[in-house]
Amino acid sequence: MSEKEYEKYYVPAESPWPFMGAVALFLMAVGAGNFVIESTRDKEGYGAYILGAGFLVLVVMLFGWFRNQIHESMSGLYSAQLGRSYRQGMSWFIFSEVMFFGAFFGALFYARFISVPWLGGASNNDMTGEVLWPAFEAIWPLVVTPGGATTEAMPWTGLPLINTFILLTSSVTCHFAHVALEQNNRGKLKLMLGLTVLLGAIFMVMQVEEYIHAYTEMNLTLQSGVYGNTFFLLTGFHGFHVTLGAIILFIMLLRVMKGHFTPDNHFAFMAASWYWHFVDVVWVILFAVVYIF
């Protein structure tokens, strides 16, 4: 690093957006908390409205904050050092996401290799099975819970397999889009980025299809024991991240249309593509441990 780089680290002036973001998160948390209580306990209230208001404030905040950011970036206020800050910040954020998914994968492994076998009498738990649920048989996927709820296991063939190909392909097209951007091939960039967003959308439609199938025909629901719980929370949070990633990539597409990004100044695009690859890797692990094995 040359010393010159240090001389122009850009420290932004005061900004109203972060505080507005704090207000947004406050409204969303109050709204979500009340909405959860009201919707599950059959109560009247304003939870949903507060949540919606918070979401609106969040959207306005993100729009304003990023508009500032884009303006600063395009007027050349940023240095290579600041670019490194953004890239490192994004990497650590993705690491935190890895740990978030880790908690649910951990729950899956614990249920599968410890709690379910122990309920069936493994390790030093002979009496657990005898006393509490003598008829219980420890199998995975857990299609009959100790409490007696029954369900079916989701097969990995068919729809999930097709979805895996779709998401893997989208990761490849996303990479091609990135390469096209670096080679300043705008036509190919638009095509590949558009394809990525489209594939992401198809993935989500299929995922919804799968959920409907699970709920209506397989009796696989949030209430069907720890197999259904880990299935829905892992695929659900993954699906949420896919949705978010696709929206971000769509915004990148709009920005590309407007002529933003150059071969050597495109942090936002790169962060979005990193995020997309991360979501893809999570799916591969998820497909292996939730569906196949």
Next chain:
Amino acid sequence: MTTTTDDTQHDSHADDHHEHHIPYGITRWLYTTNHKDIGTLYLWFAFIMFLIGGAMAMVIRAELFQPGLQIVEPHFFNQMTTVHGLIMVFGAVMPAFTGLANWLIPMMIGAPDMALPRMNNWSFWILPFAFLILLSSLFLEGGGPAFGWTFYAPLSTTYSADSTALFVFAVHIMGASSIMGAINVIVTIFNMRAPGMTWMKMPLFVWTWLITAFLLIAVMPVLAGAVTMVLTDKFFGTSFFDAAGGGDPVMFQHIFWFFGHPEVYIMILPAFGIISAIIPTFARKRLFGYASMVYATASIALLSFIVWAHHMFTTGMPVAAELFFMFATMLISVPTGVKIFNWVATMWRGSMTFEVPMLFAIAFIVLFTIGGLSGLMLAIVPVDFQYHDTYFVVAHFHYVLVTGAIFSIMAAVYYWLPKWTGKMFHIGLAKWHFWCSLISVNVLFFPMHFVGLAGMPRRIPDYALQFADFNKWISIGGFAFGLSQLIFLVLLIKACKKQGEPVSAQVWEGAEGLEWEIPSPAPYHTFETPPVVK
């Protein structure tokens, strides 16, 4: 050495320059991107939460002053123990350390600000809102969280009030705040060091915070996962923590403590950094074993990921697991011992003086060691069967967190306050604060060891008659410790009003480091052009 009078005269001119413009009014604090302003906000927020959480502790000690139920309902008592813990952990200790990181890390490594200043503002301002939600949930139907700060299932699922939903989202926000703060610290240290500030020249406060930030990013998302599962178990019929659906309440404890154990090191590693700054200054010697301090910190952080189940020895884990977690836990005393040894070796044959920060630092070393040794006792599986969930555990973690983490924060405030305000704090008040705190904190927590060993359970509003005398003294110590903090409040208000003698740039005779080379008070913007470190 420059004196401060010059600098204050400067200020009026400085407004003309864009770079030296200091914003004013309420929006200065709401919209700020300045690491010093944000550090101040964090520190005041932490102190206010410390007083609120402390008031709850006073309610607890008032109820326990004598046996029987006299002041509060048991359910309210449980809410007090729960929210006291949550506030002290997430609202007082962690934000105070983040505030210190904000103030000090850029000044220590020669950076103009934190790497991501706007996100820095966001990570602070979401915190007061999170605690507003948590505190207001106390007034809802069924009361607030009453399941202990560890929110074990099924207490937090089957048996909790509906306000748990608000608790869950409040914790999500606290977690987001910590993660953003940690990302900022890590990126600042990786990317913003002045030329010549190599890794092994960094002050230990910077090193310990770097490692703490890594721990935060690794475990706060796991906490988010845990509260999410509590939410779905309670409201949406999942059975992660319900054996009837194939889950296990013990699984909650595994997930929680996988977060929780690194969390307790998050609350002590920056303290090690602070003590490593203060001891050399007032011993007038270089820190003994700098490199070993760095490696010891890293070892503690790594070990923190493989010791979590020592909180769960009585849950009926297989013996092999109990042995593994026992030995892994005991291993931690090795790097911790290295640290204590190095601090003592630094003081050995030094020209020691006992200014207020040094008093707190020495108290830290002695009292934290007591907490460490009781921790070693708790690590022994068969012994823990006896001590588990007794007041011995309460004594242990209050020695490490109050006389450890909190004393280190107070030491840090006294050490760097003159640099922040440009004025020496009121030394008389500070000494009163120290001695009152030191005596009362031991009256408060030391007898807890005895009642704990004798079998008094924690988190219970009533107790057997034989514990009455000790509990009376514990409560008296508690009230005295609480009142002592009001001395600190008065001192801090005086300091913020800029009362006191002006100080030099170096402030303390033996102080070394970049932050002591800039004028006192530290100008609003420092190191806009980075210094060259030789």
